[in-house]
Amino acid sequence: MVQMSGYEPGTPSWVDLSSADVDGSKAFYTALFGWEAQTAADPAAGGYTMFSLRGESVAGLGPLMHEGQPPAWTSYVSVVDADATVGAARDAGGVVFVEPMDVLDVGRMAILADPTGAVIAVWQPRAHPGAGLVNEPGTFCWSELETRDVETAKKFYPAVFGWDVQTSTFGDGEYVEWKLGDRSLGGAMEMGANFPASVPPHWLVYFAVDDCDATVIRSTELGGSVVVPATDIPPGRFAVLSDPHGAAFAVIRMGALVP
Numbered sequence: 001m002v003q004m005s006g007y008e009p010g011t012p013s014w015v016d017l018s019s020a021d022v023d024g025s026k027a028f029y030t031a032l033f034g035w036e037a038q039t040a041a042d043p044a045a046g047g048y049t050m051f052s053l054r055g056e057s058v059a060g061l062g063p064l065m066h067e068g069q070p071p072a073w074t075s076y077v078s079v080v081d082a083d084a085t086v087g088a089a090r091d092a093g094g095v096v097f098v099e100p101m102d103v104l105d106v107g108r109m110a111i112l113a114d115p116t117g118a119v120i121a122v123w124q125p126r127a128h129p130g131a132g133l134v135n136e137p138g139t140f141c142w143s144e145l146e147t148r149d150v151e152t153a154k155k156f157y158p159a160v161f162g163w164d165v166q167t168s169t170f171g172d173g174e175y176v177e178w179k180l181g182d183r184s185l186g187g188a189m190e191m192g193a194n195f196p197a198s199v200p201p202h203w204l205v206y207f208a209v210d211d212c213d214a215t216v217i218r219s220t221e222l223g224g225s226v227v228v229p230a231t232d233i234p235p236g237r238f239a240v241l242s243d244p245h246g247a248a249f250a251v252i253r254m255g256a257l258v259p
Contacts, residue, residue: 002135003056006125010161010180013078013130014123015140015205016060019071021245022047025061028222028243032215033138033207037061044104056132058139071247073205074111074121075143075186077161082108082124085160089114092159093152100124114156116147118201135208141252142206145188146195150176153188170234204240206250212237215251219243 007013019025026037026049035051035058049061064071079085082100090096093115100110106128111121123130133139147153157163157178164179176188191201209215212230216239220226223244230239238252 002133002139004130004132004134006129007078008180009078009080010163010185011078012075012140012143012186013125014060014076014128015073015131015143016062016076017071017073017247018062018064018069019245019247020064022049022061022063024245025243025247028224029059029061031222032219032224033209035059035138042104053133053138057128058131058133071243071245072119072202073247073249074119075203075205076109076121076123076130078130079122079124079161082110082122085122086110086112088160089156092156094156094160114145114147114201115152116149116156116201118145118147118153118203120203135254137208137210137254139208140205141208141254142250143186144204144206144250145176145186145201146191146204147188147201148191149201150174150188150190202248204248204250206238206252208254209251210253212239212251212253215239216241219251 029035030037035053037049037051039049047063050057051059086096086100089112095113098111100108102108105126107126108124109121113119131140135141145153154165166177166179167174173190178185216230219241225242227242227248228240230237236253238250240250242248
């Protein structure tokens with residue numbers, strides 16, 4: 001068990017899903033990952049649902065907030081000061097979609113896009129530090145930026161979150177690891193010809209699983225679709241899936257992905 005009580009600033013600490021069918025999403029993910037779902041009774045929470053595993057919060061779920069908003073998973077990065085981080089993002093060429101706002105007593109958040117168009121959120125924790133379990137089957141384990149301009153991203157994220165950049169060879173291209181000191185936080189890669197032009201730059205959320213192939217089969221049985229079939233890569237065996245409402249996510253059998 002990898003149990004967390006807090007996160008160093010600059011660390012991805014939470015993921016949540018915006019869905020056009022909250023009840024359908026609850027049914028899909030609880031069946032796929034064995035999560036439990038509890039929707040906040042307070043009307044001020046806007047119907048936000050917490051997914052949990054063995055009593056620990058692991059991810060969130062809420063309705064779409066704007067017309068035309070696509071269903072999607074969002075990665076949140078823990079920060080000391082959401083307002084200051086948003087200011088740094090603007091200075092570095094980012095676009096702010098949701099200005100810093102208090103979320104009840106649990107934290108302060110903002111949503112922005114990097115200069116390449118990928119959306120990411122910031123989280124200034126108060127009562128809710130982030131996911132209580134990570135890096136084990138059924139939990140969030142990695143976030144990966146898919147972008148058509150890695151070089152611009154390599155300037156933006158260090159300026160905003162203080163990340164270091166480590167680039168290595170991956171197949172015919174390069175893979176970027178975002179780091180704080182010697183600790184890897186996430187990745188980035190160039191979107192090649194295998195990505196349709198209609199797919200925008202985005203952050204892909206990974207969940208750890210015991211058996212990648214079995215999870216792909218189960219997802220399909222539950223109405224999901226396969227974007228990238230189960231494939232062996234140096235860190236393990238992974239697949240990219242889409243839930244029944246169109247939100248993409250990845251699953252990976254834990255290997256060397258997260259130290």
